[in-house]
Amino acid sequence: MPEFIEMKKIDKGRASTVGTVVKVEHLKKFFAVRKGIFSREVHFVHAVDDVSFEIKRGGVLALVGESGCGKTTTGKTLVRLYEPTGGKIEFLNKDISKLRTNADRMWFHRKSQIIFQDPYESLNPRMTIFDIVVEPMSVQGIGNIKEREEAVADILQRVGIAPPETFMWRYPHELSGGQRQRVAIARALILKPEFVVADEPTSMLDVSIRTQVMKLMLDLINEMDMSFLYITHDLSVARYMADHIAVLYLGKIVEMGEIEEVLQHPLHPYTQALISAVPVPDPEFQREMPKIKGGVSKPIDPPDRCRFYERCPYAMEVCKGTCPPLIDVGNDHKVACYLYNKNG
Ligand SMILES: Nc1ncnc2c1ncn2[C@@H]1O[C@H](COP(=O)(O)OP(=O)(O)O)[C@@H](O)[C@H]1O
Numbered sequence: 001m002p003e004f005i006e007m008k009k010i011d012k013g014r015a016s017t018v019g020t021v022v023k024v025e026h027l028k029k030f031f032a033v034r035k036g037i038f039s040r041e042v043h044f045v046h047a048v049d050d051v052s053f054e055i056k057r058g059g060v061l062a063l064v065g066e067s068g069c070g071k072t073t074t075g076k077t078l079v080r081l082y083e084p085t086g087g088k089i090e091f092l093n094k095d096i097s098k099l100r101t102n103a104d105r106m107w108f109h110r111k112s113q114i115i116f117q118d119p120y121e122s123l124n125p126r127m128t129i130f131d132i133v134v135e136p137m138s139v140q141g142i143g144n145i146k147e148r149e150e151a152v153a154d155i156l157q158r159v160g161i162a163p164p165e166t167f168m169w170r171y172p173h174e175l176s177g178g179q180r181q182r183v184a185i186a187r188a189l190i191l192k193p194e195f196v197v198a199d200e201p202t203s204m205l206d207v208s209i210r211t212q213v214m215k216l217m218l219d220l221i222n223e224m225d226m227s228f229l230y231i232t233h234d235l236s237v238a239r240y241m242a243d244h245i246a247v248l249y250l251g252k253i254v255e256m257g258e259i260e261e262v263l264q265h266p267l268h269p270y271t272q273a274l275i276s277a278v279p280v281p282d283p284e285f286q287r288e289m290p291k292i293k294g295g296v297s298k299p300i301d302p303p304d305r306c307r308f309y310e311r312c313p314y315a316m317e318v319c320k321g322t323c324p325p326l327i328d329v330g331n332d333h334k335v336a337c338y339l340y341n342k343n344g
């Protein structure tokens with residue numbers, strides 16, 4: 001393991017219990033766009049394009065990639081804030097790609113939650129902390145006033161917003177960024193969901209409090225036996241939080257597997273480049289990693305070829321032909337690259 005990721009390694013034995021909570025098959029989410037205001041031509045941004053993965057009970061899957069790679073769209077589609085364009089999402093063995101009845105919707109939204117990146121935008125400034133945190137209970141019609149107050153006080157205490165009796169009646173502007181994100185976590189967890197999408201939940205926080213909030217989330221994940229999709233562009237955060245990792249590039253998973261395996265033996269040139277972009281404290285340390293050129297483009301009507309083709313230092317003729325499939329190279333490690341799959 002290169003020293004690039006210094007954060008303390010912690011016990012991740014929790015995902016050992018068998019049982020799949022989320023299973024995604026060939027998920028697609030396209031957005032229709034026009035190239036100019038007067039243009040009639042409709043094009044499609046392939047934000048998520050044929051993505052498949054599973055999250056086990058108690059497991060944390062880190063979804064990583066640069067900005068614009070489709071992480072947020074994947075997360076929002078999973079909790080059904082977006083209608084999928086194609087593919088299937090199974091949650092607790094139930095197909096939730098189409099939530100047909102109100103009862104189905106209520107069931108799914110009781111058991112799944114999302115925590116957003118920006119705690120300044122995600123909390124309604126006109127609502128008290130109590131109203132914000134209790135909302136999922138009232139939407140679901142759970143508990144009477146007294147039970148709701150107790151539940152809010154309990155969860156606020158648990159996320160370190162104490163004393164809850166005084167904080168409950170305050171407004172978001174009276175809280176710091178870290179406290180607001182703890183409130184967002186409390187709201188997400190008040191119904192003890194089985195599955196949570198966390199979309200870069202600490203990236204807007206001061207560096208000094210990021211680790212505290214991550215530690216809190218890990219403790220809660222272990223305690224409540226939840227499954228998480230943890231979105232981050234930061235590999236050290238991924239390593240701290242997750243047991244598995246999926247690397248996303250322009251809507252496609254390019255590499256996936258157990259996190260230590262992938263970080264120690266990155267195969268895809270994109271994963272290798274992400275790792276090489278993490279600053280190393282030791283100036284003597286030399287990494288043999290490719291430098292990639294350019295930046296993330298928008299996958300508008302992308303041709304059927306490797307999405308990484310333009311930026312790849314190893315691009316070959318075959319990479320222009322069709323998009324490489326994700327293949328298993330052993331050790332539960334998958335990669336989508338013709339360097340390892342020359343026959344297609
Ligand atoms: N509502 C939308 N309409 C059109 N394009 C979108 C929309 N949301 C996201 N996109 C595009 O989809 C791609 C993926 O975006 P996003 O999921 O936000 O990536 P990430 O979270 O990895 O930064 C980007 O090219 C983005 O511009």
Ligand SMILES: [Mg+2]
Pocket residue numbers: 071072073
């Ligand atoms: Mg995002």
